[in-house]
Amino acid sequence: MYEHLETAQNQEKLRRIAIDPVSRVEGHGKVTLLLDENNKVRQARLHIVEFRGFERFIQGRPYWELPVLVQRLCGICPVSHHLAAAKAIDQLVGVDPKNLPVTATKLRRLLHFGQVLQSHALHFFHLSSPDLLFGFESEINKRNIIAVLNDYPGIGLQGVKLRKYGQEVIRMISGKRIHGSGAIAGGMNKALSKEERDYLLLDIDQVIDWSTSAVNLVKKIHCSNLPYYDEFATIRSNYLGLIQPNGALELYHGGIRCKNDKGETLVDHYDYRHYNDLIHEEVRSWTYMKFPYLLPLGKDNGWYRVGPLARVNNCEFIDTPLAEAQRAEFKAHGGANSLSAAALPPSLAVEAMVHSTLATHWARLIEMLHCAESIQRLLHDPDILGQDLIAHGEKRYEGIGVIEAPRGTLFHHYQIDDNDIVTKANLIVSTTSNNQAMNESVRQVAAEYLSGRELTEPLLNNVEVAIRAYDPCLSCATHAVGKMPLQLELVDAQGHLIDKIAKHSDGQVERIND
């Protein structure tokens, strides 16, 4: 929709504005805007400028280290990495998901519900609520969690306590709030004791109440200015995520479902171990983050969104009652999605999918409520206190683990040798999948809200608001080693380009003389 703003012609005549760093997101990224003499935006890009290298440095390590090593990618959703790696190394010891002990599977699910709950609470309350409560162009020193705690102490405190509860679930199972050790190849290393279960039950009713209030809050904010919230940063896209066999929302294990912008199913219950036949990644010269796309649709049309919006859009129902009621309301709203509906012929005006980027916050909190309900259900499940934790099988040389991390579908793929040493690793992180979508949203905001205006800091926050809706984890998402295309430009004091050298993703170096 806004692809024409990815690369501008005659850049030397354009003025450059940089938002660096993008704040209130995990990791380091920047946005650059190129403006002409009339302040019209001619180019807008989200660049991920940090470098990690995980895929490379875990090579040469024994496979059982993986869940503990890769969770260090992130301090916000380490458990998702921990479990994606664990699911992959289950296969290396010959254990498929159906053969994992029931208790181990349920403990992992409980662990992951705690993870998604705390991450969603963190994202909504700590990172995004200042924009939503004070306004996108509000005073800069208002836009932080401290101001929320001052002006809306009830809401702010609930956010902090919801996050704390999720962290406590994680601590009871993995020994630490952040970066513990719980999942091992073929199962889990510790049973949940009755005391630990009872401790978590103490606050769960309150957590469900607060989560319900949170959904109602975000719904109220969204509906307070419906046309604006529906249109801001909104793009039409494909949606991808895991799904249960019965079509219910799934966060831990399932097949891949992919729907297009009209809600038509492109792929369903696809075995994620064959992901490489479905998804490829493209590299571009101006960012360290890759651009994945659905192979059958090609590079131009195959990009997709993952995360709360994709999951709630893709599923047929949610298997916990309060969240399901909220989902139904959310989807009903989708039918009235003004921008999307306007772009369609009247016969299709009732939309199957909600495309509003800011509705991601709404979907996120519906999921948070689902996590709270699911935690309660699992804590009452007698299997959760079981002692049978580990399964064994025959060694294999390749393992692929996929999970729905808070920000979306997360792929871990490893190969090992005869000595149990990792020889190859590929990680496709949620934020990477949203790369094209975030860039499109940035360009939409730049074109619709900034172009032609005198740019001020509050105005530029609109761009960050668009990025924040995706809850990007930029440090997770940047890890291509040796494949990074680079461009080196030599510019004289007057701004004239003197020389330009490009290194392509295949390692070829080329001098470019325009």
Add this chain to the structure above:
Amino acid sequence: MTKSFTLDGRIIPFEDGETIIEAAAAAGVYIPHLCHHPDYTPHGSCKLCSVKVNGRICSACTFPAEEDQEIVSESGEINADRKRITQMLFVEGNHLCPGCEKSGNCQLQAVAYHLNMVDNHFPHFFAKRELDASHPDVLIDHNRCIFCELCVRASREKDGKNVFDIGGRGINKRLIVNAPTGLLKDSDLEVTDEAAHICPTGAILIKRTGYLIPIGQRQFDQQPIDKVSLTTGQGGHEQ
């Protein structure tokens, strides 16, 4: 009449032939150490057990206890030296506790906590060291070797083999394996050997057992190393 010496003002009895560290341990006094193990010949290489005997620095694990020794162990000066030594061990190898499967069961880590080491102080060497994963059941991660030679001693003295030694000098010093190929798979080592289990750090590991013990139940989660060392009688070594 029992013979005795004074350690930090406390009278410590000893028997002829005992070293200072042995007599101290028998009396319930912990002296930090890494290369010492009560079952093996003293080595005196890590220098963590350095104490001041009548004003002179000695290794408590090799120095014989004698009557009327005035020994200082827990002084600010000596503990500062011990901390520096530990920091040097950390920067010389690649000791990345957050991902290490020995974390919580590692004596190097536990001693560092005991000495209140909160940073590495010195710049890291980032030494390039390899793994030897060739053996079906035992892994050597040279990144974590501190050259205490406990595996060398255990292989010789307890297993009756001669699997390990230290080769090279100075900064090029390294743990070597007695096999024509230099690989562990071609040595006599078996997974049941004492030498495969004695490493105080995560340099020699039993494969596929990492992270089996949950956080909270690991050796040094329960008690700090000074308590573990005295209650196990094994100097903090796993039973």
